Amino acid sequence: MSSSTIPLSDREEAALIWAIRTRDPHFADWEGFTRWLEEDAANAVAYDAMMVADAALPEMSATAPLAANDDPVTPFWRRRGLSSLAAVAAVAILLLSYWQMAPRPDPYSIETAPGARREIALADGSRIALNGGSRVDLDRSRPRYAVLARGEALFTIRHDAADPFEVTVGAATFQDAGTIFNIVKADDRIDIGVAEGKVIYDPRGQSIALDPGQALQVPVGQGTAVRRSIEPQAVSGWRTGRLSYQGERLDRVAADLSRNLGVRVDIDQRVRAQNFTGTLQLDGAIDGVMRRIAPVLGVRAQATRDGWRLVESDVPHS
Amino acid sequence: MAQGLEAVFLMHRDTLLRFLRARGAGDAAEDLVQEVWLRASGADSGPIAEPLSYLYRTANNLMLDRHRSHKRREQREQDWTDAESADPSVSEAPSAERVLLARDQLRRTQEELDALGERTATIFRLFRVEGVPQKQIATDLGVSLTTVEKHLQKAYRAMIELRRRFDAE
Numbered sequence: 001m002s003s004s005t006i007p008l009s010d011r012e013e014a015a016l017i018w019a020i021r022t023r024d025p026h027f028a029d030w031e032g033f034t035r036w037l038e039e040d041a042a043n044a045v046a047y048d049a050m051m052v053a054d055a056a057l058p059e060m061s062a063t064a065p066l067a068a069n070d071d072p073v074t075p076f077w078r079r080r081g082l083s084s085l086a087a088v089a090a091v092a093i094l095l096l097s098y099w100q101m102a103p104r105p106d107p108y109s110i111e112t113a114p115g116a117r118r119e120i121a122l123a124d125g126s127r128i129a130l131n132g133g134s135r136v137d138l139d140r141s142r143p144r145y146a147v148l149a150r151g152e153a154l155f156t157i158r159h160d161a162a163d164p165f166e167v168t169v170g171a172a173t174f175q176d177a178g179t180i181f182n183i184v185k186a187d188d189r190i191d192i193g194v195a196e197g198k199v200i201y202d203p204r205g206q207s208i209a210l211d212p213g214q215a216l217q218v219p220v221g222q223g224t225a226v227r228r229s230i231e232p233q234a235v236s237g238w239r240t241g242r243l244s245y246q247g248e249r250l251d252r253v254a255a256d257l258s259r260n261l262g263v264r265v266d267i268d269q270r271v272r273a274q275n276f277t278g279t280l281q282l283d284g285a286i287d288g289v290m291r292r293i294a295p296v297l298g299v300r301a302q303a304t305r306d307g308w309r310l311v312e313s314d315v316p317h318s
Numbered sequence: 319m320a321q322g323l324e325a326v327f328l329m330h331r332d333t334l335l336r337f338l339r340a341r342g343a344g345d346a347a348e349d350l351v352q353e354v355w356l357r358a359s360g361a362d363s364g365p366i367a368e369p370l371s372y373l374y375r376t377a378n379n380l381m382l383d384r385h386r387s388h389k390r391r392e393q394r395e396q397d398w399t400d401a402e403s404a405d406p407s408v409s410e411a412p413s414a415e416r417v418l419l420a421r422d423q424l425r426r427t428q429e430e431l432d433a434l435g436e437r438t439a440t441i442f443r444l445f446r447v448e449g450v451p452q453k454q455i456a457t458d459l460g461v462s463l464t465t466v467e468k469h470l471q472k473a474y475r476a477m478i479e480l481r482r483r484f485d486a487e
Contacts, residue, residue, distance in 0.1 A: 008475060008478060008479070012478075013471075013475070016471060016474055016475065016478075017467070017471060019474075020467060020470045020471060020474065021467070022375075022378060023445075024451055024452045024453075025451050026451050026452070026453050027371070027375075028368065028371050030337065030370075030371065030374040034336060034337050034340050037337075037340035037341060038340045041342065044340065044341050044342040044381075045342065047341075048342075048381070048382065048385040051382055051385075052382075052385065052386060052389065161344075162342045162344065
């Protein structure tokens, strides 16, 4: 098998097995089939796709014109003088031409510069709002799928339990039937917060369900995902310049400030691990914002040639 | 006999509803289970050996038909959109090229099936081209049903992955 093969997903493999089984006239394990379908609404969708090409085949052989000397008892491929292997190949090609499991990819990306924001509507009515310095990769042939390649995005997903939306962020997958949730992609961690509806992290593995007011921190690489409670309203806070934190390290706050303000915000080694709990309101000119929030964070903001730098405060920090 | 079938249907109506919902019927399940009955009782099939299985299969085929109609409608809408937005400066591949492409793909499909081995290709042909039931294939070839299933999986999987390679090219 060539190394450029795109393997079937687990769901597709399972759908294939059930398609092969149910195709048989003596199949009787309908209860087993029902149980598999009930595991996930996407299973029925995958099964339908697998069966479509299969069902199309009798139509095609029936419409093949019969020559005058054709013997209806002989299989159609023998009538045409095809060798058995060529016949199978011909059938397979016909089968494949009806196969709808692999529509032609039609990728596109939506990207924002640092500090800029953008909202897009997808074909199904779902919306994605990108924060600054972010990128989402999409594919018109896969309407209920997105990749958060960089930064932060708020997803408002149209409800469709039969066709859940999936977002991939690095190695993590999130599945949702109709919901509002926010994802931040950092190098070491992926943060997701749910405002409405339900999102499932790693649907085909750990299957961690998140309700409104729940957030999950998924480490990149080794480590367990950590669940937290949050205010549902805080999930989309960045859109109105409101950033909320519970015991968060300042280096992460600095990264968020950078993304939201569109300026470079460095942080001194000595205050990176300092903790912050509270809400920041990013209103008005960046200068004013940085000078106002620095003491709230327990640090001092220095203007640099490239942007800003958070350093130790002169004032004793409690 | 329709009377016996009706008794089976009434006894298992809830099970069929559950199945239809699992297949994705949603709110339409109640309407669809009625349609299952209409199709099953209307068909001129004589005595039915496994009535419940027959009802399940009718329900399954009904859902497949719905899916295919839906897809056909989508395809028509997409074709219309494509036609409306088609770039007049981009022309379709001339038919000679398409014939060459089809022949090339046929050759590669033959090679792929060949590479799977004679047993796999034979089982695939018996099942898919000649419509022999899996149990019959197993008996005829003197292997287990699981073996037949595994060979079919192998063949279908190879065909799907080959198709993906064609599409990516």
